[in-house]
Amino acid sequence: MRSLYVRSFGSKLIWGLVSSFVIVVCVGLTAQTEDTRMEVQTKNWEGRGIENGAVLFANNCATCHGQQGQGLQGVAPALNSRYFFTRRLGDVGQDGVMTLSNYVYLTVAAGRPSKDNSQWANRMVPWSSQFGGPLRGDQVVDVVAYVMNFEETALQQTASEDPFQPFLDVSKPPEFQNIGISADAEWTPVQLAVTSVLPMGDRDPDYLFGALACSGCHDLNEPQAPSSMGESGPNFGTIHELGTYRPEAAADPAAYLKESIMSPDAFRVEGYDDAMPDDFASRMTEEEIDRLVQWLLDPNRVTHTRDAGGNIIDE
Amino acid sequence: MSVQSPAPQKKPWFIALLSALDGIFIYLTAGISTREFRAMLRGDAPGRPNTRLTPHADAFLLHIKPSYYHESVTRFTHTYRLGLLSTYLFLFETITGIILMIWYAPTPERAYVDMIRLLNNVPFGQLMRDLHRIGAELMVGIVTLHMVRTYLTGSYKPPREFTWLTGVLLLVITLFLSFSGYLLPWDQLAFWAVTIGTSMAEAVPPAFVGEIINLLARGAPDIAANGLLRFYLLHVLFLPLLLILFFFVHYYKVVLYGISLPAQEEEVGEDTANRVPANRRVYYLPEVLLDEGTFLLAVTAIITAVTVFLFQAPLEHIANPQQTPFHTVAPWYFYWLQGLLKIADKMWAGVIIPGVLLVMLMAIPYLDRNPSRRGADRRVATISGIVAGVLMIILSWMGTPAYAVQGAPALEVVEKLMPEEKVGISRKIGYKHIPLGTYDTREPITTDDAEFAKLLDKFVHLLEDWEEKAPDFNDPWGLLTVTQDQANLKHLRWEITWISDAGTEEYFKQDYWLHKGSYYWEQYGRKKFGVPEFLEMQNGG
Numbered sequence A: 001m002r003s004l005y006v007r008s009f010g011s012k013l014i015w016g017l018v019s020s021f022v023i024v025v026c027v028g029l030t031a032q033t034e035d036t037r038m039e040v041q042t043k044n045w046e047g048r049g050i051e052n053g054a055v056l057f058a059n060n061c062a063t064c065h066g067q068q069g070q071g072l073q074g075v076a077p078a079l080n081s082r083y084f085f086t087r088r089l090g091d092v093g094q095d096g097v098m099t100l101s102n103y104v105y106l107t108v109a110a111g112r113p114s115k116d117n118s119q120w121a122n123r124m125v126p127w128s129s130q131f132g133g134p135l136r137g138d139q140v141v142d143v144v145a146y147v148m149n150f151e152e153t154a155l156q157q158t159a160s161e162d163p164f165q166p167f168l169d170v171s172k173p174p175e176f177q178n179i180g181i182s183a184d185a186e187w188t189p190v191q192l193a194v195t196s197v198l199p200m201g202d203r204d205p206d207y208l209f210g211a212l213a214c215s216g217c218h219d220l221n222e223p224q225a226p227s228s229m230g231e232s233g234p235n236f237g238t239i240h241e242l243g244t245y246r247p248e249a250a251a252d253p254a255a256y257l258k259e260s261i262m263s264p265d266a267f268r269v270e271g272y273d274d275a276m277p278d279d280f281a282s283r284m285t286e287e288e289i290d291r292l293v294q295w296l297l298d299p300n301r302v303t304h305t306r307d308a309g310g311n312i313i314d315e
Numbered sequence B: 001m002s003v004q005s006p007a008p009q010k011k012p013w014f015i016a017l018l019s020a021l022d023g024i025f026i027y028l029t030a031g032i033s034t035r036e037f038r039a040m041l042r043g044d045a046p047g048r049p050n051t052r053l054t055p056h057a058d059a060f061l062l063h064i065k066p067s068y069y070h071e072s073v074t075r076f077t078h079t080y081r082l083g084l085l086s087t088y089l090f091l092f093e094t095i096t097g098i099i100l101m102i103w104y105a106p107t108p109e110r111a112y113v114d115m116i117r118l119l120n121n122v123p124f125g126q127l128m129r130d131l132h133r134i135g136a137e138l139m140v141g142i143v144t145l146h147m148v149r150t151y152l153t154g155s156y157k158p159p160r161e162f163t164w165l166t167g168v169l170l171l172v173i174t175l176f177l178s179f180s181g182y183l184l185p186w187d188q189l190a191f192w193a194v195t196i197g198t199s200m201a202e203a204v205p206p207a208f209v210g211e212i213i214n215l216l217a218r219g220a221p222d223i224a225a226n227g228l229l230r231f232y233l234l235h236v237l238f239l240p241l242l243l244i245l246f247f248f249v250h251y252y253k254v255v256l257y258g259i260s261l262p263a264q265e266e267e268v269g270e271d272t273a274n275r276v277p278a279n280r281r282v283y284y285l286p287e288v289l290l291d292e293g294t295f296l297l298a299v300t301a302i303i304t305a306v307t308v309f310l311f312q313a314p315l316e317h318i319a320n321p322q323q324t325p326f327h328t329v330a331p332w333y334f335y336w337l338q339g340l341l342k343i344a345d346k347m348w349a350g351v352i353i354p355g356v357l358l359v360m361l362m363a364i365p366y367l368d369r370n371p372s373r374r375g376a377d378r379r380v381a382t383i384s385g386i387v388a389g390v391l392m393i394i395l396s397w398m399g400t401p402a403y404a405v406q407g408a409p410a411l412e413v414v415e416k417l418m419p420e421e422k423v424g425i426s427r428k429i430g431y432k433h434i435p436l437g438t439y440d441t442r443e444p445i446t447t448d449d450a451e452f453a454k455l456l457d458k459f460v461h462l463l464e465d466w467e468e469k470a471p472d473f474n475d476p477w478g479l480l481t482v483t484q485d486q487a488n489l490k491h492l493r494w495e496i497t498w499i500s501d502a503g504t505e506e507y508f509k510q511d512y513w514l515h516k517g518s519y520y521w522e523q524y525g526r527k528k529f530g531v532p533e534f535l536e537m538q539n540g541g
Helices: A009-060 A082-086 A100-110 A137-148 A151-155 A205-211 A239-245 A253-262 A286-297 B012-029 B034-042 B051-058 B082-101 B111-121 B125-152 B161-182 B188-201 B207-218 B225-257 B284-309 B332-343 B346-367 B379-399 B409-417 B424-429 B450-469 B533-538
Strands: B068-070 B281-283 B437-440 B474-486 B489-499 B505-515
Touching: A009 A137, A009 B111, A009 B125, A009 B284, A009 B474, A009 B489, A009 B505, A082 A151, A100 A137, A205 A286, A239 A253, A239 A286, A253 A286, B012 B034, B034 B051, B034 B284, B051 B284, B068 B284, B082 B125, B082 B225, B082 B284, B111 B125, B125 B161, B125 B284, B125 B332, B125 B379, B161 B188, B161 B225, B161 B332, B161 B346, B188 B207, B188 B225, B188 B332, B188 B346, B207 B225, B281 B284, B332 B346, B332 B379, B409 B424, B409 B450, B409 B474, B409 B489, B409 B505, B424 B450, B424 B505, B450 B474
Parallel strands: none
Antiparallel strands: B068 B281, B437 B474, B474 B489, B489 B505
16 A cells, blocks of 8 residues: 655655645735625625515514505605605704614614604504513614615605605694705605595595504404404404494494594593594594495405505506 | 865854854754754754754653654554644634634624624634634544544554543544534524534433533523523633643553554554664654644645635524524534434433443443454454444434425425525525516516526426425415515515315415625635625726
8 A cells, every 4th residue: 555654855845835835825815805805795794684674674664664665654654765864864853963874773772752743653662672672682783774775765766756754743843844954955845745645535445544544553454352452452353243342332333433433532442542543533524434434344345555646556 | 075175164253153053043942953953854864862852851842742653653544643633623723713702702792793793894804713613613523533543443452442532532522612612603503503402401311400401501591691601611711621631631641652553563452652663763853743744734725725715604694592493403513413313302312322322432442352453353343333434424314404304395495495594596696686577487487587597497396396295285386576675675575375285275475685785605606706796886896
């Protein structure tokens, strides 16, 4: 058997030199490309953070804010919005104080402590485990990365494309909200009507349910049962059986529902606070309310997909 | 030559300088004069008395090395220098590990972020991490091979029984060292592999002992901050110290009895190390030192080249105790244990069988009374060794997800195309090869992109394969919807519909997002050194 044992000093020297040369070349090549590599890795982990954020956003935020950040009228503001990326920080008096990314981070992590002067149906809850929410710190960071990634498309929006709705929670009245910020002088956003786009009197119940933000608190799919109680308002998945589980409504469910919509404080179910707005009587005609009640009590009700203007797009 | 021309006259101060320099040289080499050094380089035989032995007496690092070896054991093919290599890899891991420690804090809040920071912002950070990882995997392999070699040559026989026993302990320590390092990146791979590993300890009978061991290892009922800190301390402090202790015991015995000669030249029970005939002696200085040095340099070169061009240490999503990965796997060297766990219950497969195997492995020299080390006389030992090896390989294969683990077919299909961890075909072809649109597997593939066509084709074939394999997966069809949710972010929705055994229609949906900047290095097979396309675009190039 031929042995690999190298006896001659010369061949050992060559082995050693070749090996050293290989090591030097490899380390040298790495040194040459370190700057690029670090840049690529930075982009890579930013990208993966946004991917993680997208998953978390889909599971936790998209129901209200929309996966494409379009928002939901009366429920949650649009995030894929030029207003949001250019003016919002100024409107809350934080321009130059903090970055938008920090503002988003704080909002996601700690939620919105107050609902004063806000048109949104729900208070945003704290999401970070630091404040009792369900997400870990790194998950909040990833969600913020996803939200901030709307910037590119948001800044390309024209005024009419921006799905934003004026916030009522700032000290300035809505008509002054966008004045005095020079960053984007030629852009004057068109303020959408807060209530709805379609004219009053002729609106479909499924449209109203979304446009007036009922869907922000009442889930149409989940049943209302001891094991599955809606968090902000009762679930509507089994509302056609209302009489069987709500004795007060047994005689005439339709009348009960109508009263609940027109004057929510007439009877309040235990476990829920007075979050329901009491101005629905003025925001819908009586016929619309009747049709909404009928639609709610119909076990086979249909919900159409609609565009921002309220037009049906699913058929 | 020197005879023909008379030696030039040297000035006294020059001679004094030379002798001073020689003194420094002797001081530095712990006893080798420049004249002797030149003689070594020329390959001259040592003189009498042999001044080359002085450093072995004077220098600490050399005093633990024998001053000469039997010529037969210096041949590479006798030991393959696996023991030396194991020791070297431990040193290699210590050095790369200490460098990594600079950038690492063992807390759940920081560990994973530190990993990413190491990759993003630290020059040579990725190289160090990759080297440390490949070195760890290699060390487990080399230590195992070292044991296999010792077994096959029968070198554990008297007087080297105790050497073998400490060697087995060193193998166990090496496995635990590698395993304890597994948790430190705090990613899904780490978290779940270690969760599986520590849950085996729970099976130690009686139940309360198992619970206590598990609790001690994890620091809490589930691995969290305490568990991470404990594994970190095990990895950087306790296990290395334990390994160093047993290494010195092991190595002392190796030097004491010498490396066993080939079976033909040595009888069992004979201590031949101290009776090497003068004409068979190979001195450590310079022969063996040079051999070992060049060998280790060559190995280092290979490790470095493989790391720089081919290898990347994996880093999955951050550890999420709430989300069990689709397939949880132990490290490869524990696949056999996972395989055992699939066919026996936890107490037998996780504790009793491995424990008995370990004791038997350590006791081999005391059980094997065969007085011969010659291959012809050791057929039983050799064959049972090979059978044990084959058994380990089969068990290891059974430990992989390929054996007896099968998710729902729809999940398996999507996992092949776009797994929750790792790369998969979709991420391999990347962001730019996945055009927006809706693609139905029941319709002919119409796409201009050849790479994407391959992906859709694979989708169709996987559905067909699973339809054949799984009885409750009939008439499946899939839908891939790619939308642009944000700038540079595509949304891939995988939907699969099939008819179950009961005749009802079933539906499965999985959403993934793919960012343009996500650069799955693994996708290239080897690392690319050029500037990737997306970076060029961002830099306006």
